Amino acid sequence: MAQKPSIPKGTRDFNPEQVAKRNYIFNTIRSAFETFGFQPIETPSFENSETLMGKYGDEGDRLIFKILNSGDYLSKADATAYTEKDSTKLTSSISEKALRYDLTVPFARYVVQHQNEIEFPFKRYQIQPVWRADRPQKGRFREFYQCDADVVGSDSLWQEVEFIQLYDAVFSALKLEGVTIKINNRKILSGIAEVIGASDKLIDFTVALDKLDKIGEEKVKEEMLSKGISEAGITKLQPLFTLSGSFESQIESLKGILSTSEEGKKGIEELAFINEAISVLGLSTAALSLDVTLARGLNYYTGAIFEVAAPKTVQMGSIGGGGRYDDLTGIFGLNNVSGVGISFGLDRIYLVLEELNLFPETVLKNIEVLFINFGNKEALFCLKAIKQLRLQGINAELYPDAAKMKKQMNHANKRNIPFVVLVGEEEINSETYSLKNMITGEQLKVDLNALIDQIKK
Amino acid sequence: MAQKPSIPKGTRDFNPEQVAKRNYIFNTIRSAFETFGFQPIETPSFENSETLMGKYGDEGDRLIFKILNSGDYLSKADATAYTEKDSTKLTSSISEKALRYDLTVPFARYVVQHQNEIEFPFKRYQIQPVWRADRPQKGRFREFYQCDADVVGSDSLWQEVEFIQLYDAVFSALKLEGVTIKINNRKILSGIAEVIGASDKLIDFTVALDKLDKIGEEKVKEEMLSKGISEAGITKLQPLFTLSGSFESQIESLKGILSTSEEGKKGIEELAFINEAISVLGLSTAALSLDVTLARGLNYYTGAIFEVAAPKTVQMGSIGGGGRYDDLTGIFGLNNVSGVGISFGLDRIYLVLEELNLFPETVLKNIEVLFINFGNKEALFCLKAIKQLRLQGINAELYPDAAKMKKQMNHANKRNIPFVVLVGEEEINSETYSLKNMITGEQLKVDLNALIDQIKK
Numbered sequence: 001m002a003q004k005p006s007i008p009k010g011t012r013d014f015n016p017e018q019v020a021k022r023n024y025i026f027n028t029i030r031s032a033f034e035t036f037g038f039q040p041i042e043t044p045s046f047e048n049s050e051t052l053m054g055k056y057g058d059e060g061d062r063l064i065f066k067i068l069n070s071g072d073y074l075s076k077a078d079a080t081a082y083t084e085k086d087s088t089k090l091t092s093s094i095s096e097k098a099l100r101y102d103l104t105v106p107f108a109r110y111v112v113q114h115q116n117e118i119e120f121p122f123k124r125y126q127i128q129p130v131w132r133a134d135r136p137q138k139g140r141f142r143e144f145y146q147c148d149a150d151v152v153g154s155d156s157l158w159q160e161v162e163f164i165q166l167y168d169a170v171f172s173a174l175k176l177e178g179v180t181i182k183i184n185n186r187k188i189l190s191g192i193a194e195v196i197g198a199s200d201k202l203i204d205f206t207v208a209l210d211k212l213d214k215i216g217e218e219k220v221k222e223e224m225l226s227k228g229i230s231e232a233g234i235t236k237l238q239p240l241f242t243l244s245g246s247f248e249s250q251i252e253s254l255k256g257i258l259s260t261s262e263e264g265k266k267g268i269e270e271l272a273f274i275n276e277a278i279s280v281l282g283l284s285t286a287a288l289s290l291d292v293t294l295a296r297g298l299n300y301y302t303g304a305i306f307e308v309a310a311p312k313t314v315q316m317g318s319i320g321g322g323g324r325y326d327d328l329t330g331i332f333g334l335n336n337v338s339g340v341g342i343s344f345g346l347d348r349i350y351l352v353l354e355e356l357n358l359f360p361e362t363v364l365k366n367i368e369v370l371f372i373n374f375g376n377k378e379a380l381f382c383l384k385a386i387k388q389l390r391l392q393g394i395n396a397e398l399y400p401d402a403a404k405m406k407k408q409m410n411h412a413n414k415r416n417i418p419f420v421v422l423v424g425e426e427e428i429n430s431e432t433y434s435l436k437n438m439i440t441g442e443q444l445k446v447d448l449n450a451l452i453d454q455i456k457k
Numbered sequence: 458m459a460q461k462p463s464i465p466k467g468t469r470d471f472n473p474e475q476v477a478k479r480n481y482i483f484n485t486i487r488s489a490f491e492t493f494g495f496q497p498i499e500t501p502s503f504e505n506s507e508t509l510m511g512k513y514g515d516e517g518d519r520l521i522f523k524i525l526n527s528g529d530y531l532s533k534a535d536a537t538a539y540t541e542k543d544s545t546k547l548t549s550s551i552s553e554k555a556l557r558y559d560l561t562v563p564f565a566r567y568v569v570q571h572q573n574e575i576e577f578p579f580k581r582y583q584i585q586p587v588w589r590a591d592r593p594q595k596g597r598f599r600e601f602y603q604c605d606a607d608v609v610g611s612d613s614l615w616q617e618v619e620f621i622q623l624y625d626a627v628f629s630a631l632k633l634e635g636v637t638i639k640i641n642n643r644k645i646l647s648g649i650a651e652v653i654g655a656s657d658k659l660i661d662f663t664v665a666l667d668k669l670d671k672i673g674e675e676k677v678k679e680e681m682l683s684k685g686i687s688e689a690g691i692t693k694l695q696p697l698f699t700l701s702g703s704f705e706s707q708i709e710s711l712k713g714i715l716s717t718s719e720e721g722k723k724g725i726e727e728l729a730f731i732n733e734a735i736s737v738l739g740l741s742t743a744a745l746s747l748d749v750t751l752a753r754g755l756n757y758y759t760g761a762i763f764e765v766a767a768p769k770t771v772q773m774g775s776i777g778g779g780g781r782y783d784d785l786t787g788i789f790g791l792n793n794v795s796g797v798g799i800s801f802g803l804d805r806i807y808l809v810l811e812e813l814n815l816f817p818e819t820v821l822k823n824i825e826v827l828f829i830n831f832g833n834k835e836a837l838f839c840l841k842a843i844k845q846l847r848l849q850g851i852n853a854e855l856y857p858d859a860a861k862m863k864k865q866m867n868h869a870n871k872r873n874i875p876f877v878v879l880v881g882e883e884e885i886n887s888e889t890y891s892l893k894n895m896i897t898g899e900q901l902k903v904d905l906n907a908l909i910d911q912i913k914k
Contacts, residue, residue, distance in 0.1 A: 035850070037824045039476075040477065043470050075544070131502070397580070
């Protein structure tokens with residue numbers, strides 16, 4: 001019974017070229033993570049529902065994919081919810097497991113569960129897929145990879161310095177020059193809210209401020225007013241709207257604005273420390289920039305906040321982000337473990353590299369040489385040579401069938417295989433190989449050693 | 458609110474050492490796949506339920522993890538099933554997606570869906586996790602990786618020859634010597650069933666025969682009798698029970714047994730062809746062995762059947778398997794596409810390598826050098842050196858906090874970091890580094906170049 005095959009919306013098949021390009025990014029990130037001393041862990045694709053539920057807010061709870069219990073799952077269904085046909089209420093009684101929504105909560109769970117085996121400070125990285133039942137749209141998928149590096153167990157600001165260098169190292173290795181690493185600090189935002197008398201409206205205030213780039217100063221002020229922030233407070237904010245210039249000069253302006261807030265001053269101190277260290281150490285291709293409107297995931301971060309913007313020539317949202325969170329593992333009962341981490345946005349980085357044509361040609365680990373199949377006797381002779389080529393690290397194969405030569409040559413062309421070897425009676429007798437360069441058309445008759453040399457060139 | 462964290466049964470966390478060891482196996486397999494001309498694809502973790510359901514038998518259907526629809530899923534629940542509280546009947550109306558159960562059915566779906574973009578014969582490999590709601594037990598998990606290589610679009614027996622060499626290449630690269638690649642052919646089994654007049658009882662017959670090693674000749678005969686295979690038929694089987702000796706001599710015996718079966722003779726011919734080719738080409742460390750009792754996944758395979766046994770010194774089930782299937786994509790409406798493939802059992806290979814102590818020490822990509830942190834001034838000096846070391850490919854890090862020296866040295870010991878660098882006032886002034894070898898205890902004062910040289914040694 002034939003079915004027209006398809007895949008669920010928001011998911012993707014990856015063909016060999018796409019896998020190779022994705023692996024190029026993964027490997028570059030992984031290599032930098034390891035150079036910086038991060039160690040890999042992996043956690044299960046699904047967690048117990050209670051591990052995930054309630055950690056991402058109501059919206060997050062809705063977007064978590066739940067797995068139906070096996071067997072006669074209705075036998076344990078909540079009777080009231082079943083009678084009322086209440087989907088939300090019924091879920092927890094028919095589903096105990098859910099697909100990972102991010103890598104951070106599973107990491108927190110991992111740290112708490114394995115705390116006695118872990119040597120702190122613990123620098124871990126994790127590159128695994130996550131799943132969200134979001135409405136799919138351009139660049140947003142229901143299954144996508146996250147690439148996270150975090151340190152837990154140290155509140156040293158050197159970690160922030162290291163993460164900025166790590167971003168720079170990865171994007172430099174990817175030859176993606178001109179990215180901007182934006183930094184802010186939760187304490188700056190708290191300080192400003194305090195100064196304008198809106199400490200209780202920190203979220204509303206930062207959500208509005210975050211839109212400055214998109215909707216402009218007037219609209220931001222309107223939104224703040226509508227959220228109950230006073231005219232007087234907004235007036236005090238004025239210097240913030242026009243904050244510009246170097247990292248250092250912005251720091252100076254902030255000192256003026258935040259002179260009455262202890263928390264604000266602490267934030268300034270942290271930013272200045274990080275900036276000074278980076279000035280001494282230098283960045284290869286990225287730039288560090290202070291952005292006081294940056295507020296991503298504010299509920300979560302307690303210190304530094306990072307976001308990476310693609311080079312200005314490319315239209316693309318952030319390609320990375322992160323920050324410091326002071327009590328991540330507290331939700332699982334382990335308190336006072338400070339953490340800081342960053343994440344790389346694989347899909348967006350892919351799109352940027354594609355747009356700027358930055359994938360190296362060598363990414364595709366294609367077959368280097370195809371042996372044409374003229375029949376069983378020739379094929380066996382070829383396979384002996386192929387075995388030697390492979391031992392030399394050359395990707396080689398035999399066309400499986402003794403099909404028409406034209407068909408086999410077309411196959412080599414369609415797969416962009418650079419060399420073809422032809423072996424007939426004459427070559428077998430003289431133990432030679434006719435090697436054809438598919439790009440230049442040049443043809444040589446060579447022995448096995450010369451064959452290896454020619455292909456390796 | 459503290460929770461005691463845990464993970465779902467049958468799933469696993471992997472710590473850095475385990476991830477590194479698993480990646481060593483994955484990378485070895487991947488590298489061999491590419492050398493042999495296989496190209497990677499990836500498919501989504503979940504598929505539409507109709508893609509998976511009904512493809513693995515009733516038992517398989519039960520073991521597939523189903524994903525609950527998002528939102529108010531009960532609004533579309535099948536009314537009758539809901540009233541009857543019939544879990545099995547209700548499922549398809551509240552769950553449209555399911556987690557991948559293996560890599561073969563998604564591959565078949567991929568080939569049919571993308572048939573116009575694929576250049577056949579198509580050699581693909583796929584290394585991804587699969588999920589089964591099996592009862593967890595030692596060595597059996599609910600989430601585990603499969604590593605598959607398949608060719609579709611060619612019925613050439615050279616593929617079988619290639620797959621045997623591929624198994625040999627992978628296990629040789631893993632230094633796992635002494636594996637046995639067992640081979641059989643569905644046509645041999647069909648031929649035998651035909652000869653003993655039990656063609657309609659092929660499954661019963663092969664299931665019984667498959668147990669020969671475990672339960673012995675008499676019990677196998679009893680089981681066959683109980684399944685309705687005649688005494689006369691079983692008598693004709695006698696030579697099969699005592700089949701032994703070389704591949705060639707077993708082939709000769711089979712020729713006698715199967716002289717009246719066209720299909721049987723075809724199977725013999727195929728086996729002989731493969732064996733002759735492998736005799737010429739040779740295997741590095743594996744042995745090829747004919748096993749007429751081998752019947753795994755018989756419903757599925759139409760030609761060659763493979764299974765790999767670990768070295769005899771290790772108690773372990775099969776560590777790989779595969780075979781030829783002539784109409785895999787037919788279930789999705791694309792007929793006459795022959796396929797053949799093999800799979801590697803990651804978890805069991807891991808256990809075997811562990812037991813035989815075959816993981817190279819270099820697998821763990823640990824930090825090579827830890828810089829002790831004596832304070833901010835020293836730390837900054839250290840980070841400048843660390844940056845240079847990393848550019849040289851050396852995994853290096855700074856201890857993040859200016860903690861007591863003993864604590865920092867303990868940290869280096871616990872993480873098995875081979876070198877530690879100490880930088881104080883004196884080193885800063887003379888631009889030198891005190892390098893301590895943590896294994897020998899030896900300590901040297903060196904400049905940056907010598908530091909790099911020493912660590913690279």
